[in-house]
Structure formats: C-alpha cells, structure tokens
Amino acid sequence: KNQVEQSPQSLIILEGKNCTLQCNYTVSPFSNLRWYKQDTGRGPVSLTIMTFSENTKSNGRYTATLDADTKQSSLHITASQLSDSASYICVVSGQTGANNLFFGTGTRLTVIP
Amino acid sequence: EAGVAQSPRYKIIEKRQSVAFWCNPISGHATLYWYQQILGQGPKLLIQFQNNGVVDDSQLPKDRFSAERLKGVDSTLKIQPAKLEDSAVYLCASSRTGSSQPQHFGDGTRLSIL
Numbered sequence: 001k002n003q004v005e006q007s008p009q010s011l012i013i014l015e016g017k018n019c020t021l022q023c024n025y026t027v028s029p030f031s032n033l034r035w036y037k038q039d040t041g042r043g044p045v046s047l048t049i050m051t052f053s054e055n056t057k058s059n060g061r062y063t064a065t066l067d068a069d070t071k072q073s074s075l076h077i078t079a080s081q082l083s084d085s086a087s088y089i090c091v092v093s094g095q096t097g098a099n100n101l102f103f104g105t106g107t108r109l110t111v112i113p
Numbered sequence: 114e115a116g117v118a119q120s121p122r123y124k125i126i127e128k129r130q131s132v133a134f135w136c137n138p139i140s141g142h143a144t145l146y147w148y149q150q151i152l153g154q155g156p157k158l159l160i161q162f163q164n165n166g167v168v169d170d171s172q173l174p175k176d177r178f179s180a181e182r183l184k185g186v187d188s189t190l191k192i193q194p195a196k197l198e199d200s201a202v203y204l205c206a207s208s209r210t211g212s213s214q215p216q217h218f219g220d221g222t223r224l225s226i227l
Contacts, residue, residue: 004155031212043117043204043218044156051213089155093212100212103155 002027004092006104013111017080021107023073023090031093031100035064035075038087038106047075047088080111115139117219119205125225131193134222138186138207144168146216147180147190148204156204162188163210192224200226 004025013019032051036044048057048064056065061078087106094100118137148156161168165185182188202223206216
C-alpha cells in the first residue's frame with residue numbers, strides 16, 4: 001500500500017534553533033518527492049522537489065534530503081524564524097496512474113521567541 | 114504571475130443544503146486539481162482535470178459531489194446535499210503538464226456544515 005508517514009506530528013522550537021522533519025514513504029514506483037509549507041489558513045507552497053537521482057536540495061534556510069534506497073526524506077530548517085511556524089507536508093509522486101500523488105499528514109512546527 | 118484564485122474563502126451552510134466553490138487557475142496551467150483537507154490531515158485528491166477532461170475522479174463521492182471545467186480554465190466544485198462530514202477546507206491547485214511540475218495551490222474555501 002502506498003503511504004507517506006511524517007514525524008514528528010508536531011514540534012516546538014526556540015527561534016534561532018535548527019530542526020529536522022522526517023518523511024518515510026512506501027510509494028512505488030517512485031517519481032519525485034516534494035516538501036510543501038502550509039501557513040495557517042493558506043494553501044500549501046512548494047519548497048523543494050527532488051527526483052530519484054537527487055539526494056539533497058536547498059531553498060534558502062530549507063534543505064531537503066532524499067535516500068531513495070531507504071525511502072526516507074528529511075527537511076532541515078536552519079536558524080528558525082517565527083515565520084517558519086507552519087505545517088510542513090511531504091508529498092510523494094508515483095510513476096503510474098493519474099492519482100499518483102500521496103500526501104503525508106504533515107508536521108506542525110511552532111517557533112517561539 | 115497571479116496565483117490560483119478561489120472563492121468564497123468561507124462558507125457556512127446547514128446539512129442537506131447545496132454549495133458551490135469556484136477556482137481560477139494560473140494562466141497556462143492545463144492541469145487542475147480539487148482537494149479536500151480535513152483539519153489536521155493532509156490534502157486528499159478529489160478530482161484532477163487535464164484541460165477540460167477528467168483524468169481521475171476515483172475519490173470523488175459522486176453521489177453528492179460534482180465538478181466541471183467546461184472551457185478548460187475555471188472550475189467549479191459542487192456538493193449537493195452536504196453532510197456534516199463534508200466540513201473541511203477545499204483546495205484548488207493547478208500546474209503545467211508533467212509529473213515533475215510543482216502544484217500551485219489557492220488558499221482554499223473553508224466549509225462549515227451546521
């Protein structure tokens with residue numbers, strides 16, 4: 001069964017600290033993996049997208065890693081800011097079929113001053 | 114470029130009533146998606162359009178939900194009649210054709226069923 005699991009479910013960190021969010025998936029065959037940031041009351045916004053051959057991709061203070069062998073991805077946030085408070089959703093795309101996007105339930109990150 | 118526009122932003126109705134949501138995708142995006150996001154969960158795909166054709170509607174509760182994209186641009190999603198469990202945020206997203214293309218989401222319509 002194609003699934004995407006994220007951990008932790010929620011996380012509270014102090015402003016300026018780093019944190020890492022995890023995404024494990026069982027989607028096969030695999031096409032790409034995306035991380036989205038969703039602010040409260042807003043739609044998700046794409047942070048990174050990685051294909052099978054890419055194992056790291058950065059977008060400012062956000063760095064995503066992918067291990068396609070173990071089917072794991074992480075999103076590392078450096079020097080967190082209050083504006084990083086949001087839900088972070090991992091989405092895995094399979095290679096076949098129209099409905100080939102599998103969403104995780106997200107990690108709710110709260111950055112406190 | 115202008116983002117994905119959705120309206121209304123909020124809607125409150127009683128169960129068994131009807132409701133419709135509207136979405137205007139980014140210009141040039143052939144693929145349009147409707148998602149249902151229940152509080153605390155990730156989005157769940159309801160229907161995917163490629164231009165004005167339906168690519169996948171396998172998770173759309175067709176006894177009460179319908180969607181159309183007649184001219185391959187704007188789209189509407191309708192619920193008739195609404196049930197309490199339909200309370201959720203309905204997100205519209207669009208993308209260029211291709212599985213590697215990122216989806217651009219609107220801010221959604223928050224539906225509350227009383």
